[in-house]
Amino acid sequence: MKAEIISIGTEVLLGHIVNTNASYISRKCAELGIDVYYHSTVGDNESRIRAALKRGALRSDIIFTTGGLGPTVDDITLSTVSKTTDIRLVHNKEIAYEIKKYFTRRHLPMQKEILRQARIPQGSKWFKNNVGTAPGVIIPHEKRLIICLPGPPSELQPIMEKNIIPYLKKYLPVKSIIQSKSIKLTGLPEARVNAKVKDLLRLSGHTTVGIYTRLGEVELKITSKERTRDKALRNIGKIERTIRNRLSRFIYGVDNETLEEVTGKMLQKSRCILSVAESCTGGLVAHRLTNVSGSSKYFEAGIIAYNNDIKISQLWVSPKILKHHGAVSKRCALSMARNIKRITSTDIGIGLTGIAGPKGATKNKPVGLVYIALSSFRKETVKGFFFHGKREAIKFLASQAALDLLRKHLLKLK
Amino acid sequence: MKAEIISIGTEVLLGHIVNTNASYISRKCAELGIDVYYHSTVGDNESRIRAALKRGALRSDIIFTTGGLGPTVDDITLSTVSKTTDIRLVHNKEIAYEIKKYFTRRHLPMQKEILRQARIPQGSKWFKNNVGTAPGVIIPHEKRLIICLPGPPSELQPIMEKNIIPYLKKYLPVKSIIQSKSIKLTGLPEARVNAKVKDLLRLSGHTTVGIYTRLGEVELKITSKERTRDKALRNIGKIERTIRNRLSRFIYGVDNETLEEVTGKMLQKSRCILSVAESCTGGLVAHRLTNVSGSSKYFEAGIIAYNNDIKISQLWVSPKILKHHGAVSKRCALSMARNIKRITSTDIGIGLTGIAGPKGATKNKPVGLVYIALSSFRKETVKGFFFHGKREAIKFLASQAALDLLRKHLLKLK
Numbered sequence: 001m002k003a004e005i006i007s008i009g010t011e012v013l014l015g016h017i018v019n020t021n022a023s024y025i026s027r028k029c030a031e032l033g034i035d036v037y038y039h040s041t042v043g044d045n046e047s048r049i050r051a052a053l054k055r056g057a058l059r060s061d062i063i064f065t066t067g068g069l070g071p072t073v074d075d076i077t078l079s080t081v082s083k084t085t086d087i088r089l090v091h092n093k094e095i096a097y098e099i100k101k102y103f104t105r106r107h108l109p110m111q112k113e114i115l116r117q118a119r120i121p122q123g124s125k126w127f128k129n130n131v132g133t134a135p136g137v138i139i140p141h142e143k144r145l146i147i148c149l150p151g152p153p154s155e156l157q158p159i160m161e162k163n164i165i166p167y168l169k170k171y172l173p174v175k176s177i178i179q180s181k182s183i184k185l186t187g188l189p190e191a192r193v194n195a196k197v198k199d200l201l202r203l204s205g206h207t208t209v210g211i212y213t214r215l216g217e218v219e220l221k222i223t224s225k226e227r228t229r230d231k232a233l234r235n236i237g238k239i240e241r242t243i244r245n246r247l248s249r250f251i252y253g254v255d256n257e258t259l260e261e262v263t264g265k266m267l268q269k270s271r272c273i274l275s276v277a278e279s280c281t282g283g284l285v286a287h288r289l290t291n292v293s294g295s296s297k298y299f300e301a302g303i304i305a306y307n308n309d310i311k312i313s314q315l316w317v318s319p320k321i322l323k324h325h326g327a328v329s330k331r332c333a334l335s336m337a338r339n340i341k342r343i344t345s346t347d348i349g350i351g352l353t354g355i356a357g358p359k360g361a362t363k364n365k366p367v368g369l370v371y372i373a374l375s376s377f378r379k380e381t382v383k384g385f386f387f388h389g390k391r392e393a394i395k396f397l398a399s400q401a402a403l404d405l406l407r408k409h410l411l412k413l414k
Numbered sequence: 415m416k417a418e419i420i421s422i423g424t425e426v427l428l429g430h431i432v433n434t435n436a437s438y439i440s441r442k443c444a445e446l447g448i449d450v451y452y453h454s455t456v457g458d459n460e461s462r463i464r465a466a467l468k469r470g471a472l473r474s475d476i477i478f479t480t481g482g483l484g485p486t487v488d489d490i491t492l493s494t495v496s497k498t499t500d501i502r503l504v505h506n507k508e509i510a511y512e513i514k515k516y517f518t519r520r521h522l523p524m525q526k527e528i529l530r531q532a533r534i535p536q537g538s539k540w541f542k543n544n545v546g547t548a549p550g551v552i553i554p555h556e557k558r559l560i561i562c563l564p565g566p567p568s569e570l571q572p573i574m575e576k577n578i579i580p581y582l583k584k585y586l587p588v589k590s591i592i593q594s595k596s597i598k599l600t601g602l603p604e605a606r607v608n609a610k611v612k613d614l615l616r617l618s619g620h621t622t623v624g625i626y627t628r629l630g631e632v633e634l635k636i637t638s639k640e641r642t643r644d645k646a647l648r649n650i651g652k653i654e655r656t657i658r659n660r661l662s663r664f665i666y667g668v669d670n671e672t673l674e675e676v677t678g679k680m681l682q683k684s685r686c687i688l689s690v691a692e693s694c695t696g697g698l699v700a701h702r703l704t705n706v707s708g709s710s711k712y713f714e715a716g717i718i719a720y721n722n723d724i725k726i727s728q729l730w731v732s733p734k735i736l737k738h739h740g741a742v743s744k745r746c747a748l749s750m751a752r753n754i755k756r757i758t759s760t761d762i763g764i765g766l767t768g769i770a771g772p773k774g775a776t777k778n779k780p781v782g783l784v785y786i787a788l789s790s791f792r793k794e795t796v797k798g799f800f801f802h803g804k805r806e807a808i809k810f811l812a813s814q815a816a817l818d819l820l821r822k823h824l825l826k827l828k
Contacts, residue, residue: 007453010624012436012453013452014440014441018432018434018437019432020432022429023430026427027429030428036428037457038454039433039455040453041452048452072608106802111608152627154803281701281704282700282709282716283692283700284701287696287809290695290718291696291805300721301720301721301724302716302718303717304697304700304716306713310715343728356704360710
């Protein structure tokens with residue numbers, strides 16, 4: 001089964017938007033065993049969209065389109081699909097009802113033209129958009145599927161997960177199955193992970209391993225293509241064990257797990273309550289921890305002390321430490337961790353202090369220098385780090401190191 | 415002058431890589447006044463690359479290819495260009511010399527096959543890659559240019575900036591110039607912005623207006639294509655004034671400005687020092703404010719009180735308020751704002767409390783309900799909001815509303 005993705009939108013061609021939809025849909029197709037042979041992007045222009053759809057019909061079994069489903073005159077995806085396939089657009093009452101409900105619920109006035117979004121090709125299947133108003137639409141046409149999805153990833157992805165993938169699973173003939181599993185690592189640079197699994201990255205055939213890098217972490221993705229799910233999972237299991245043997249202490253999770261989620265679960269399991277005292281990260285550690293639903297069970301409080309007075313008054317850091325060692329010092333980080341724990345009566349306190357840059361460096365304290373301390377009822381640790389990158393990258397890397405320090409501490413509690 | 419971008423690489427079709435090259439090259443083309451009408455991606459497959467190149471030759475004056483310039487047998491961009499254009503590949507001694515130097519300098523052993531990268535189409539122009547070994551190549555062919563660039567953005571972008579853009583500037587006939595300006599709004603949903611500028615969005619010809627939505631904000635991008643920069647800027651100025659007349663109070667900035675940057679500058683200008691007390695946003699407001707370099711000049715401190723005890727002990731919220739009105743209430747938000755200002759001795763305090771979800775809703779307090787208060791030496795405000803979306807979206811929308819409340823407050827101080 002071959003698929004292609006046609007992204008529609010002048011804003012993509014102008015480079016205003018990075019086309020993340022194409023890579024997202026491609027990943028999902030790979031997981032379903034659907035081969036994606038082409039991505040293409042055209043503007044909001046009828047003749048060019050038509051040409052792309054016609055070309056797609058000649059070479060692919062499934063055509064995904066993204067974008068151009070909005071209510072404005074620029075949004076012409078469905079009308080062009082209609083003209084290309086000779087399937088006329090009809091007003092769908094259920095969609096119209098959902099759109100009206102969307103506006104009523106939000107106490108917003110509704111322009112009549114929004115109801116253009118309720119017009120879909122006759123005989124097509126539609127799926128509700130829980131974030132915006134444009135539904136996802138599947139149009140079966142001459143043994144092919146045309147799948148039209150809204151452009152914003154926040155609208156496209158839920159429809160894809162909830163509706164399109166289950167639909168395609170039923171639609172696809174039973175054949176080889178692709179399974180994959182990602183092993184996520186932090187605390188070791190890509191080059192060093194690479195060196196440790198070089199042999200695995202060269203595997204070819206049924207089971208392969210890919211390496212992907214994101215800021216502060218590395219992902220090893222094991223993929224196996226087999227006739228049965230079980231066989232694929234066995235292949236993956238074997239390679240996963242090899243990876244774990246070699247890199248165990250840097251592995252924090254698998255697949256979609258985030259470091260903040262994993263750490264959160266560990267905190268909850270060990271019944272530890274946490275609070276954080278941040279300086280250079282400016283609230284990012286707390287923000288990441290509280291992105292996890294249910295984090296109020298183990299996250300208590302944060303104090304962001306962005307200058308020395310606040311470090312003294314709110315975090316009880318001794319003026320002597322600030323005078324003799326400076327705010328960016330092991331002593332200060334440790335004092336922040338210890339005191340936030342006391343002040344908020346929690347089990348664990350974390351303190352971070354450093355220079356996020358681009359300004360603020362001194363002769364002995366360059367941009368990127370960060371001290372992170374952890375104080376618990378059992379022990380205290382403090383570590384110095386030196387991160388490279390721009391301000392936001394340094395903040396992120398520091399938050400990543402703090403969460404990893406916490407993870408390693410909780411591992412030992414087990 | 416029309417251009418298109420052909421991205422070559424199976425890893426892009428598998429979704430392992432997000433194709434940022436296409437948007438990057440598109441932006442640069444727009445700045446040069448070159449229209450990009452198509453992006454396409456094909457795998458490392460000769461017949462599909464040939465078909466894409468042939469299609470490109472029929473519809474574009476400049477064809478960019480990215481990727482497939484590496485030394486392995488999978489890298490077939492140049493050999494396929496050679497076959498498609500009937501221009502044979504020749505060994506280039508200078509490139510070979512640069513490649514050898516690359517390995518000697520790094521004390522790395524060099525496989526002989528690497529020298530495949532020194533074979534380029536006869537009569538083409540090549541540009542040194544300072545990061546990797548694959549040069550950038552421009553192949554003039556039948557009044558068209560085929561420009562082949564390496565796939566990694568860290569290699570592609572320097573060659574583009576240093577060599578390709580200057581080359582194209584000379585190559586292009588003197589003609590129209592494209593200028594654009596983005597007007598950024600917050601606090602008004604896209605549909606309502608749309609309704610206010612409907613006539614402008616329908617403009618066609620030299621000057622056009624596009625509308626783009628991101629979480630919590632809307633961007634109106636004015637683009638003008640003229641023979642001179644001045645004329646284009648005058649056109650843009652005229653439309654900008656119209657937009658400002660209609661939507662002034664929702665406009666926070668232009669082009670790449672962020673709301674946190676704009677608010678930060680206003681704080682600095684008015685010499686106000688800020689601190690924040692966050693509950694549901696869990697540190698995000700402070701995190702955003704401190705993403706701005708120099709924010710320590712106006713941002714003092716944050717307290718994240720993720721439960722009632724901490725609201726009482728650290729933010730002095732009266733237990734009576736919590737008992738009678740609850741933590742998610744106007745009273746509590748106001749008390750948080752007022753007290754953080756007092757506790758940290760700042761000019762302005764902001765307090766946020768709400769339900770980020772998905773859990774935590776009660777009968778009268780649904781997920782998405784957020785109260786935001788501002789307390790300054792002049793006045794106090796508190797507002798209730800009701801946001802839709804997932805936990806992270808609600809957190810972001812609340813932080814956006816808080817920064818906008820602050821912006822509006824500072825506007826009045828002027």
